[in-house]
Amino acid sequence: MQLATEFDLSDYLIAPDPGAMRLTRAVEGVDQNGEISQISVVEERPLTIFLNSQEIVTAMTIGDYPEYLALGFLRNQGMLLSDDEITRVEYDDDLETVIVRTARETSFEDKLKKKTRTSGCAVGTVFGDMMEGLEDVQLPQVQVRTSWLYDLASKINRTPSLYLEAGAIHGTVLCRENRPLVYMEDVGRHNAVDKIAGWMLSENEAAEDKILYTTGRLTSEMVIKTAMMGIPVLASRSGFTAWGVEIAREVGLTLIGRMRGQRFVCLSGDDRLLRDVDPSTVAVEDRKHRRKSAG
Numbered sequence: 001m002q003l004a005t006e007f008d009l010s011d012y013l014i015a016p017d018p019g020a021m022r023l024t025r026a027v028e029g030v031d032q033n034g035e036i037s038q039i040s041v042v043e044e045r046p047l048t049i050f051l052n053s054q055e056i057v058t059a060m061t062i063g064d065y066p067e068y069l070a071l072g073f074l075r076n077q078g079m080l081l082s083d084d085e086i087t088r089v090e091y092d093d094d095l096e097t098v099i100v101r102t103a104r105e106t107s108f109e110d111k112l113k114k115k116t117r118t119s120g121c122a123v124g125t126v127f128g129d130m131m132e133g134l135e136d137v138q139l140p141q142v143q144v145r146t147s148w149l150y151d152l153a154s155k156i157n158r159t160p161s162l163y164l165e166a167g168a169i170h171g172t173v174l175c176r177e178n179r180p181l182v183y184m185e186d187v188g189r190h191n192a193v194d195k196i197a198g199w200m201l202s203e204n205e206a207a208e209d210k211i212l213y214t215t216g217r218l219t220s221e222m223v224i225k226t227a228m229m230g231i232p233v234l235a236s237r238s239g240f241t242a243w244g245v246e247i248a249r250e251v252g253l254t255l256i257g258r259m260r261g262q263r264f265v266c267l268s269g270d271d272r273l274l275r276d277v278d279p280s281t282v283a284v285e286d287r288k289h290r291r292k293s294a295g
Contacts, residue, residue, distance in 0.1 A: 009159065009160070011155065011179045011180055011181070012159075012180060012181065012182070012183060013181050013182055014181075014182045014183060014184070014199070015159065015160075015183055016159065016160060016161040016162055016171070016183050016185055017064075017162075018160055018161060018162050018164065018165035018166075019165075020064065022043060022063055023042065023043055023062050023063065023064060023162060024040040024041060024042055024043060024162070024165060024166045025040070025041055025043055026038055026039070026040055027039060027040075027041050039166075040165055040166040041166055041168070042062060042162065042166045042167075042168050042169050042187060043062055043063060044060050044061070044062065044187055045060070045061065045062070045063050045096060046058050046059070046060060046061075046096055047059050047060075047061050047063070047066055047069065047070075047096055047097070047098060048095075048096060048097045048098075049069075049070045049073060049074065049097075049098050049100070050097060050098065050099040050100065051074055051079055051080075051099075051100050051102070051106050051108070052099075052100075052101055052102060052105070052106050054106065054107065054108065056073075056074065056077075056079070056108070057073070059073065059191060060187060060188070061186055061187065061188075061191050062162070062169070062185070062186050062187060065184065065195050065198070065199075066091050066098050067089045067091055067098060067198065067202075068184075068194075068195045068196075068197075068198030068199045068202065069098070069186075069191060069194050069195050069198060070089065070091075070098035070100055070198065071086070071089065071100060071197070071198035071201050071202060072193070072194035072195055072196065072197030072198030072199070072200075072201065073191075073194045073197075073198075074100055075197050075198070075201055075229075076193075076194055076197050076225050076228055076229070078132060078133055078228075079106065079108055080100070080102070080201070081104075084102050084103070084104055085102060085103040085104070086100060086101070086102055086201075087101045087102060087103055088100075088101040089101070131224070131247075133228060134224065134227060134228070134247070134250075134251055137227050137228065137230075137251050138252075139227065139230065139231075139232040139251060139252050139253060140208040140230075140232050141232075141271075141272065142208060142209060142232055142233075142272060143272060143274050144211065144233055144254065144272045144273055144274065145177075145178075145273075145274045145276045145277075146273055146274065146275045146276060146277055146279075147178065147276050147277040148175075148177050148178040148211070149211075149235060149256065149259065149264065150262075150277065150279075150282045151178035152173075152175050152178055152180060152211065152213060152235075153213075153235075153237065153259050153260075154283070154285075155178075155180055156171075156173055156180055156183070156213060157237075157285065159180070159183060161183070161185060162185045163185065163215070168187070169185050169186065169187055170185065170186060170187070170188065170189035170192050170214070170215050170216045171183060171184065171185045171192060171214070171215045172184050172185075172189060172192035172193045172195070172196055172212065172213065172214045172215070173212070173213040173214075174196050174199070174200070174205075174210055174211075174212060175210065175211040175212070175213055176209055176210055176211070177209075177211075180213070182196060182199055184196055184199075189214055189215070189216035189217075189222065190221060190222075190225070192214070193212070193214065193222065193225050193226070194225075196212070196229075197225070197229050200229065207229055207230035207231045208230060208232065210231045210232075210233075211231070211233040211234075211235060212226050212229075212231045212233065212234050212235070213235050213236065214234070214235075214236045214238075215236065215237065215238065216236065216238055217236070217238050217239060217240070217241060217244075218234065218236050218238065218239065218240045218241065218244045218245075218248075218255055218257050219241045219243075219244045220241060220243040220244045220247055222234065222244065223244045223247045223248045223251075223253060223255065224247060226253060227247075227248075227251045227253050232252075232253065232254060232269070232272065233253070233254040233256070233269070233272065234248070234253060234254070234255055234256070235255075235256040235257070235259055235264075236256070236257050236258075236259065237257075237258065237259045237260055238257060238258070239257050239258060240255070240257050240267055245267045245268060248267070248268035248269065249267075249268045249269075252268075252269060253268060253269055254266065254268060254269030254270070254272045254273070255267050255268040255269060260285060261282070261283075261284050261285035262279040262280065262282045262284065263279070
């Protein structure tokens with residue numbers, strides 16, 4: 001875990017570490033003028049996740065926080081239950097595997113037969129019925145100040161990140177009020193949010209007072225994961241899909257997109273918003289810190 005000590009990182013419990021070894025590789029190429037150019041590119045490696053003795057999935061990931069990724073993936077797939085006793089999490093770097101062991105015996109042969117490839121980059125995978133368990137979701141009716149949203153967008157966009165170092169990556173940030181707490185990145189936004197879920201499970205962190213910020217599209221997969229985690233608010237500087245909006249309205253999730261500078265659009269759960277600041281008084285996004293909307 002990297003403790004944030006740099007400027008603009010003091011709020012974080014876990015912050016991005018753009019200089020971490022193994023996350024990027026220097027690659028030499030030729031630019032538009034025919035000149036030799038060296039750039040950093042994001043590494044991508046397989047991670048095979050086991051639940052007890054059963055192999056569940058192999059995910060392509062940048063390789064950081066493998067234990068959190070495994071725990072979050074299994075929790076968001078409904079394979080780890082809220083009352084499960086996790087006896088051990090074993091990561092083998094050489095074999096690129098994580099084994100999550102529980103006191104309860106598990107078997108998901110039938111569920112693994114039904115697989116959905118999602119719209120996430122790096123190809124996300126959902127096993128079983130994507131909507132399974134959503135009918136029992138009850139999200140808390142907390143109040144969200146728009147001043148928090150503006151603060152969060154400003155802080156997150158100015159945070160040193162792997163995206164700013166090498167691009168080709170998504171970020172997801174767990175926040176409380178106007179404080180970003182845990183910032184995870186990966187080649188797929190589904191991986192990034194699963195790492196958040198794994199951290200919350202490991203730390204027994206409450207969800208009802210949290211906001212989840214993502215750099216990617218607000219798709220059905222992102223909405224479902226957020227709702228299943230019990231987080232009532234999902235925000236992004238990117239746009240929406242129609243099914244994502246529909247599901248958010250069904251489960252009562254506050255869904256906020258196109259957050260750039262003074263602007264945002266809320267397509268679900270507007271009743272949670274307390275507009276406590278005049279948007280015209282919010283600072284315009286500095287061009288040098290501007291991050292394009294990730295697809």
